[in-house]
Amino acid sequence: DQQVKQNSPSLSVQEGRISILNCDYTNSMFDYFLWYKKYPAEGPTFLISISSIKDKNEDGRFTVFLNKSAKHLSLHIVPSQPGDSAVYFCAARQAGTALIFGKGTTLSVSS
Amino acid sequence: DAMVIQNPRYQVTQFGKPVTLSCSQTLNHNVMYWYQQKSSQAPKLLFHYYDKDFNNEADTPDNFQSRRPNTSFCFLDIRSPGLGDAAMYLCATSELTDTQYFGPGTRLTVL
Numbered sequence: 001d002q003q004v005k006q007n008s009p010s011l012s013v014q015e016g017r018i019s020i021l022n023c024d025y026t027n028s029m030f031d032y033f034l035w036y037k038k039y040p041a042e043g044p045t046f047l048i049s050i051s052s053i054k055d056k057n058e059d060g061r062f063t064v065f066l067n068k069s070a071k072h073l074s075l076h077i078v079p080s081q082p083g084d085s086a087v088y089f090c091a092a093r094q095a096g097t098a099l100i101f102g103k104g105t106t107l108s109v110s111s
Numbered sequence: 112d113a114m115v116i117q118n119p120r121y122q123v124t125q126f127g128k129p130v131t132l133s134c135s136q137t138l139n140h141n142v143m144y145w146y147q148q149k150s151s152q153a154p155k156l157l158f159h160y161y162d163k164d165f166n167n168e169a170d171t172p173d174n175f176q177s178r179r180p181n182t183s184f185c186f187l188d189i190r191s192p193g194l195g196d197a198a199m200y201l202c203a204t205s206e207l208t209d210t211q212y213f214g215p216g217t218r219l220t221v222l
Contacts, residue, residue: 009151034210043115043201043213044154089153098144099211101153 003027004092006102015111019077023090023102026071030092034099035064035075038087047088048075080109114138115214117202123220124192132187132217134202143185144211145177146201154201160185189219197221 005024013019031052036044050057050064057064063076090102116135124130141162146154158167160179176188199218203211
C-alpha cells in the first residue's frame with residue numbers, strides 16, 4: 001500500500017527545456033513534502049520542500065507545486081541541465097512521523 | 112562542513128557472517144535513521160533513534176539491530192546476512208522530524 005507514488009519511472013528532457021516530475025499521495029494528513037535528488041553510488045540530497053499551508057515554493061531553477069485537493073505535487077526544473085540527470089525521490093510526512101518515500105523517477109537531460 | 116559519514120562505502124560479507132555498518136554525523140542532530148534501499152525501490156525505513164530512544168519499524172526483521180552509543184554515532188548490525196539483505200544502506204539525520212540529511216550510503220554485497 002504505497003502512500004507516496006511516483007508513477008513515471010523515467011523522464012527524458014532536452015537541455016534548456018522544462019522538466020516536470022510528478023508525485024501523488026493518498027494520506028491527507030501529510031503536512032510536509034520534500035524532493036530529494038540522488039546520483040548513482042551516493043545518498044539522496046535534499047533539494048526543496050513545501051509545507052501543506054503553501055501551494056508553491058521556489059528555489060532558483062527548482063519550483064515545487066502542491067495541489068492538496070488533488071493530493072498531487074510536482075517539481076519543475078527550468079531550464080534543465082545535463083547535471084540534473086539523476087533519480088528524484090518525492091517524500092512526505094505526517095507531523096511527528098518518519099518520511100515516506102516514493103520509488104523515484106529517473107531524469108535524463110540530454111545536451 | 113557539517114555532514115553525515117558512512118563507513119565503509121562498500122562492504123562484502125559471506126552468507127550468515129555478521130556485519131556492522133557505521134554512521135557518524137557532525138550536524139548534532141537528535142534523530143538518526145537507517146534505511147534499506149534496493150534497486151528501483153523507495154528507501155525503506157528500518158528504524159530510527161530519537162536521542163537514545165529506539166524506534167523499530169514493525170516489519171524490520173529481527174536480523175537487523177542498531178546501536179547508538181552517543182549523539183554522533185549509530186551502527187547497523189546484521190546478525191546473519193542473507194542474500195536478500197544485499198542492498199544500499201542509508202543513514203540519515205534530522206533535527207526532530209525536519210528535513211533529513213543523508214550519508215553517501217554503504218553498498219552491501221552478500222556472497
